[in-house]
Amino acid sequence: MFDAIAPHYDLLNRVLSAGIDRRWRARAIASLELTGHEVVLDVCTGTADVALQARRDGAARVIGVDFAGAMLRLGLDKVCSAGQSGRIALIRGDATNLPVHDASVDAVTVAFGIRNVERTDAGCRELARALKPGGRLAILEFGVPTLPGLRQLYQWYFRYLLPTVGRLVSGHGSAYTYLPQSVGAFPSPPDFVTLLRQSGFTDVRAVPLTFGIVYLYTARRAP
Numbered sequence: 296m297f298d299a300i301a302p303h304y305d306l307l308n309r310v311l312s313a314g315i316d317r318r319w320r321a322r323a324i325a326s327l328e329l330t331g332h333e334v335v336l337d338v339c340t341g342t343a344d345v346a347l348q349a350r351r352d353g354a355a356r357v358i359g360v361d362f363a364g365a366m367l368r369l370g371l372d373k374v375c376s377a378g379q380s381g382r383i384a385l386i387r388g389d390a391t392n393l394p395v396h397d398a399s400v401d402a403v404t405v406a407f408g409i410r411n412v413e414r415t416d417a418g419c420r421e422l423a424r425a426l427k428p429g430g431r432l433a434i435l436e437f438g439v440p441t442l443p444g445l446r447q448l449y450q451w452y453f454r455y456l457l458p459t460v461g462r463l464v465s466g467h468g469s470a471y472t473y474l475p476q477s478v479g480a481f482p483s484p485p486d487f488v489t490l491l492r493q494s495g496f497t498d499v500r501a502v503p504l505t506f507g508i509v510y511l512y513t514a515r516r517a518p
């Protein structure tokens with residue numbers, strides 16, 4: 296599915312979020328408090344937007360991992376155009392079997408990817424395995440706004456308008472119907488916080504962004 300939607304993925308991100316997706320990614324990277332020396336692992340990197348943002352905001356090196364070859368090829372074009380091929384490596388691999396050694400990276404990011412990983416618990420444990428003790432985690436994932444009125448409006452947009460625009464632009468019948476379904480099936484913020492704690496993280500926080508349309512989960516790898 297991700298290979299099929301890859302050619303229109305970036306355009307649809309910008310249009311369907313009215314450009315706010317860039318701010319969400321920048322916020323996630325800012326939470327890592329990078330100093331210029333860190334190796335960042337971006338899991339479910341897709342077309343490498345987070346990897347590029349991490350380099351702009353202070354990562355020494357970035358490793359991006361994704362299992363969709365077509366997404367990675369587009370990401371690689373962007374990395375090369377930005378002159379970052381010496382600093383950003385994109386690797387094809389699975390989030391539940393990351394191609395990195397134990398405790399080998401300073402920070403881990405996952406933007407809009409963790410809900411797609413079939414075994415969420417195994418994926419979270421794998422993120423903890425890759426991180427050095429004390430290393431920072433930043434996960435962006437969709438939520439549902441709680442504000443009455445906005446909640447109903449957003450649900451109409453997310454369930455009806457977004458899948459229609461997504462289908463017309465991408466030409467893919469089900470990918471943008473899968474999006475609201477997968478968000479509905481993902482644990483609630485308190486449940487996901489609990490899962491992260493059980494997976495080896497400490498200082499776990501869930502911060503609502505843009506009225507809770509998106510949550511930024513931050514944590515540290517427990518010592």
Ligand SMILES: C[S@@+](CC[C@H](N)C(=O)[O-])C[C@H]1O[C@@H](n2cnc3c(N)ncnc32)[C@H](O)[C@@H]1O
Nearest residue numbers: 297339340341361362363366389390406408411
């Ligand atoms: C919605 S996209 C997000 C891409 C990117 N992080 C961003 O912010 O735009 C989700 C990505 O997760 C990848 N993905 C889903 N499950 C995966 C898994 N088990 N292992 C590796 N990548 C996975 C997909 O191929 C896709 O590129």
